Amino acid sequence: MMNNEVGIYIHIPFCLKKCNYCDFVSFSSYEFEENYFKKLLKEIDIRNSNTKKIKTIYFGGGTPSSVKTKNIRNTILQLKEKFDLSNLEEMTIEVNPGICNNDNIQEYYDMGFNRLSIGVQTFDEVMLKKLGRIHNKEDIYNTINMARIVGFKNISIDLMYGLPDDSLKRLQSDMELAMNLDLQHISTYGLIIEPNTKFEKDFKNGLLKLPSEEILLEMRELINEKVNYYGFNHYEIANYAKSSYESKHNLIYWNNNDYYGFGVNSTTKVNGIRFTNEPNLNNYINSYKFEKYNLEVLTDEIVIEEGIFLGLRKIAGIDLECFLNRYNIDIKQKYKKVIDELLEIKAIRLNDKTLKLTNFGIEISNYCMSKFLS
Numbered sequence: 010m011m012n013n014e015v016g017i018y019i020h021i022p023f024c025l026k027k028c029n030y031c032d033f034v035s036f037s038s039y040e041f042e043e044n045y046f047k048k049l050l051k052e053i054d055i056r057n058s059n060t061k062k063i064k065t066i067y068f069g070g071g072t073p074s075s076v077k078t079k080n081i082r083n084t085i086l087q088l089k090e091k092f093d094l095s096n097l098e099e100m101t102i103e104v105n106p107g108i109c110n111n112d113n114i115q116e117y118y119d120m121g122f123n124r125l126s127i128g129v130q131t132f133d134e135v136m137l138k139k140l141g142r143i144h145n146k147e148d149i150y151n152t153i154n155m156a157r158i159v160g161f162k163n164i165s166i167d168l169m170y171g172l173p174d175d176s177l178k179r180l181q182s183d184m185e186l187a188m189n190l191d192l193q194h195i196s197t198y199g200l201i202i203e204p205n206t207k208f209e210k211d212f213k214n215g216l217l218k219l220p221s222e223e224i225l226l227e228m229r230e231l232i233n234e235k236v237n238y239y240g241f242n243h244y245e246i247a248n249y250a251k252s253s254y255e256s257k258h259n260l261i262y263w264n265n266n267d268y269y270g271f272g273v274n275s276t277t278k279v280n281g282i283r284f285t286n287e288p289n290l291n292n293y294i295n296s297y298k299f300e301k302y303n304l305e306v307l308t309d310e311i312v313i314e315e316g317i318f319l320g321l322r323k324i325a326g327i328d329l330e331c332f333l334n335r336y337n338i339d340i341k342q343k344y345k346k347v348i349d350e351l352l353e354i355k356a357i358r359l360n361d362k363t364l365k366l367t368n369f370g371i372e373i374s375n376y377c378m379s380k381f382l383s
Contacts, residue, residue, distance in 0.1 A: 015279075016065040016261040017092065019049070019084060020272030021073040022290060025108065029141035029211075030169075032203035034274040035071040036290050044294045045273075046080040050087045052271050052286075052299055057091030058279075061267070065258035066100045072128075074104035078116045085120050099163075099257040101126055106152040107144030114152075115159045124163040124256075125156050126196075132186045133179055136172055141207065153190055163254055165194035170228045172200050173208075173217045180228050184235040193254035197232050197247055199225060226372065246322050246371055263323055265316045281307045310383065313338055317381045321374070326358075326365020340364060347380045 023042060024035040066088065073081065081102070088094065101124040102117055117125070131137055132146050156164055168187060170180050187195060200219070202212050211217045220228070233243060241249040245263060248256065261268055270276045274288040284301035287293040305311075313336050320327035333339055341348065341359070348364070351357040356370035356377050370377050 013062070014064045014261055014264065014266045015061045016067065016258050016266070016268040017063055017088065018258075018268060018270045018275055019066070019068045019073075020270065020275040021068060021070040021076055021081075022273050023076055024070065024072045025075055026141065026143055027207075029139070029207040030200060030203065032206050033071065034288055034290075038290065039076075041290060041294060042076055042080065045290070046076075046083065048294050049084060049272055053084070053087045053091055055299065056269070056271070056277075058269075059091070059093050061279075062093045062096040063088075064096055064098050065261060066094075066097065067258040068102040069126075070103055072105050072108060073102050074108045074113065078113050078120075082116070082120055099124055101165075101256075101258055103128060104152065105142075105144060106148035109152045109155065111155050111159070114155045114161075118159045118161060123161070124165065125161050126165045126167070126194075127152055127156075129166040129187075130169045131172070131179070132183050136175075136179065139173055140169070153192075163193050165196065165256070166190075166192060167196045167198065169198050169200055170232070171220050171225050173219060175220050175224075175228075177224065177227055177231060180231055184232060188235060188239045192251075194248070194250045194256060195236060195241065197249070199229075229372075243324050245324060246374060263319045265312070265319050278307070281312075283307055309336075312336070314382050317344075318378045321364075321366055321378055321381075324365065324371075326363045328363060330362070344381060351377055351380065 020034070022035050022045070023039055024031075024037055026037065027035060066085075068081065068084075085100075100122045102122050103126045104114070104117075105128045114125075127149070128142075129149050130140055130142060132149060134146055137145065153164060153166075166187060168183055170183075200208075202209050202217075202219075208217060212219075236243065236249040241251060242255075243249050244255050245259070248259065250256070267279045268277065269279060270286065272286065273290055273293040274286055276283065276285045282304070284304045287296060287300050287302065316332065316336060317327065317340065320332070327340065329340060341364075348357065348359060351370070352359060354369075355367055356373060358365055358367050366374060366377060
């Protein structure tokens with residue numbers, strides 16, 4: 010069950026402002042920034058491994074573009090010293106429009122980042138305010154233009170749908186604007202009302218009017234229609250890419266490969282062990298050791314089930330021969346009852362080479378994937 014593609018995720022938990030829908034572990038306490046990065050570098054030092062060649066590095070958050078560039082640079086230098094980056098193919102940093110300028114985007118490029126992920130969410134000024142975002146439409150265009158000028162050739166944006174008072178007309182406008190930006194990658198996310206968010210409070214108080222399931226289905230159909238027309242490949246349930254621009258880092262997750270997570274609340278899965286870091290910022294900074302929360306020894310059964318669960322997120326589905334070679338399991342035999350049930354309702358498609366979700370299966374993907382879990 011060994012694999013050779015390994016990624017590193019670096020969590021930068023600082024944000025200037027918490028968005029109304031966000032439940033990620035993030036803080037606006039920038040007075041802790043320096044101490045956080047000192048502890049982060051120490052964690053990388055203690056948990057280093059030159060036995061694995063790293064394929065991808067991803068700086069996420071939070072808002073990585075809101076912290077000092079010297080702290081990002083020092084983190085990269087520490088990774089170069091402690092890990093084998095000779096096979097590194099992709100290094101991504103998340104940036105938010107309005108927090109970037111030409112200087113820090115130039116510095117990211119000079120540090121070796123070759124991919125930007127921009128948190129656009131929407132081009133609609135009114136909706137941006139509803140979401141609690143701090144940027145505007147002009148900031149989006151400025152950030153993308155600056156990135157191109159300094160040399161970035163792999164730019165991804167996030168877009169959201171199913172928002173309060175949302176409409177097909179608004180989404181249509183967003184998609185048209187996005188398609189005219191010559192982007193390489195787009196991720197689309199339907200709004201989920203997460204616990205302990207402002208939107209959850211508003212929803213419970215009857216202050217949020219959300220689209221119906223029928224409208225959400227039409228929205229997803231609209232997205233698929235637009236990206237397909239403009240030459241994007243729908244390669245994962247929520248992700249679209251021009252040819253050869255799929256997110257290599259996210260494919261490490263979806264291919265059930267190993268990854269290191271550094272920073273508060275990040276998760277590591279390496280050599281059959283999975284654990285999560287301390288979720289509290291103060292505790293992470295001030296503790297004398299790095300606690301491993303939710304420590305889990307991954308049994309063959311867990312690894313196989315997650316291989317199916319994650320593999321079905323990919324539009325191409327699961328390569329049956331590769332799965333057999335990696336896990337020594339014939340899916341068609343072991344999961345015949347589940348497969349027959351999902352074939353009956355036309356949620357999956359099975360042939361001699363692949364097992365994958367149909368369009369209907371994608372709409373009920375959580376149900377389909379859960380059927381394979383014991």
